[in-house]
Amino acid sequence: MVSRASRPLTLLWFRDDLRVTDHEALTAARDDGDVVAIWVREERDAEGRGPRPLGAATRWWAHESLQVLGTELDELGIPLLFAAGTATQIIPEVAADLEADTVRWSRRYAPASRALDEAVARELEARGIASEGSPGSLLVEPWEVEPSSASAYYKVFTPYWNAARQVSVDLPLPAVTAQSLPRDIRDRVERVRRENAHLLAEIDDLELLEAGTGPASTRFTPRSGAGGGAKESSLGEGDPRFPWWEDTIARYWTPGCVGAREAVDRLGERIAGYAEDRDFPGDPEGTSALSPRLRFGEISPRQLLAEVDALGDVGAGDREAWVRQIYWREFAWHLTYHVPDLDWRPMRPEFADFPYEDDPEALAAWQAGRTGIALVDAGMRQLWQTGWMHNRVRMVAASLLSKNLLLPWQLGEQWFWDTLVDADEANNPVSWQWVAGCGADASPFFRVFNPERQRVRFDPDGVYVRQWLEGDAGEGAGGVDAGDDSDGGAVAPIVDLGESRQAALAAYDAMKSAQTSD
Structure with missing residues (x-):
């Protein structure tokens, strides 16, 4: 069990939610106490878990948007860390080294990403660290609407639209208040930056721009010489x-x-x-x-x-x-x-x-x-x-x-x-x-x-x-x-x-x- 300060600390894992307003995970983290943020350029792990790797154009956008997010977080007194690799290793290790009480994130919905988030949560639990996912990218989460037929999900848009728009949507959350990190947490952040060079990086070292020099031709190898197989x-x-x-x-x-x-x-x-x-x-x-x-x-x-x-x-x-x-x-x-x-x-x-x-x-x-x-x-x-x-x-x-x-x-x-x-x-x-x-x-x-x-x-x-x-x-x-x-x-x-x-x-x-x- 890692030691805890009297004031709770949350590691906020940003993904596709690069904003500081109407952010449920950020709001919950600030309500709890102090916050340190991280963004990871993720790779899928050996079991294929994780989000689809970014394309060239989205890599460029992520680099530019993250720089703006860093400025916004800095004004709120929230440090932003960067890393590249497999989140199942990075997130638990950084959270433990920071002596964080909780890791929070906005929920993801693709099956491979959900599987990775579940694996991260298990590893955090094994280290005595809580984890919590929040809604943030959708008006209606996928399980909130189900067809009345035997089908497990909607396969036609119009019935989905008719059902989903009946689900009430809360008003946006106000901006969070700025924080002033205690000296001991600031020291921990600096120590983690120094001692986790194998995990953490500066934004320019994530190669979001270097890898985005332009798309090349694509290849697809279908099963049976047709259109549906493995690629x-x-x-x-x-x-x-x-x-x-x-x-x-x-x-x-x-x-x-x-x-x-x-x-x-x-x-x-x-x-x-x-x-x-x-x-x-x-x-x-x-x-x-x-x-x-x-x-x-x-x-x-x-x-x-x-x-x-x-x-x-x-x-x-x-x-x-x-x-x-x-x-x-x-x-x-x-x-x-x-x-x-x-x-x-x-x-x-x-x-x-x-x-x-x-x-x-x-x-x-x-x-x-x-x-x-x-x-x-x-x-x-x-x-x-x-x-x-x-x-x-x-x-x-x-x-x-x-x-x-x-x-x-x-x-x-x-x-x-x-x-x-x-x-x-x-x-x-x-x-x-x-x-x-x-x-x-x-x-x-x-x-x-x-x-x-x-x-x-x-x-x-x-x-x-x-x-x-x-x-x-x-x-x-x-x-x-x-x-x-x-x-x-x-x-x-x-x-x-x-x-x-x-x-x-x-x-x-x-x-x-x-x-x-x-």
């Missing part, structure tokens, strides 16, 4: 020719909870007209652009819901359309809680035998925004330049990959995972499975987005396409100069949309026929 390690070392995050996405974002609060201040402007404007990618005010803020917990969904409720000059239709998107994110985490391996295993098991193609050249063209399909190419270059893509275009680009090009959806999911600043473990794979037709509440496979019709409908004046296919924005993945192909003329289409649609439907029919004969 290889997917990402290489990236393109070493230039610092991708610095030359591109850093020009478009200011990560951190301060930037999040500033973005929330503009929420009313973004939600007015949202029900209609959100589908038009050329409208810079059409979406709230808060998805990376939610992904890293710089703002809580509870805070956003309270902000929207307080907007008096926003129509009911716009308000509900925007809130519905918050609950789609909740639905994705509801599914992720119940279903492991969503990033590679199709929820509809028959798709494990879908006859996907193996075409590295087509994949590379899609990644680089060189398909000759104007709306898709514009979206892929927006993604490369900014680390973000308009949701309407995400669906169109995903449909082209998985249906017209007949490439495994997992390859696209992995590319988005590595290039999106808002890629999270739930929304990214759930959305890809929805488009590919193999997930919960999936878009029917025969619904193949026609990117030319989508362009005419949602970018009728060509504003979006011109923005991302001309000038400096015409640099695709790997820095390839795309030139001016805003009408698709400079790059010949790599696939015929009509013929490829028929080929996709034929492949789907072949899959069903093979299963029937079995």
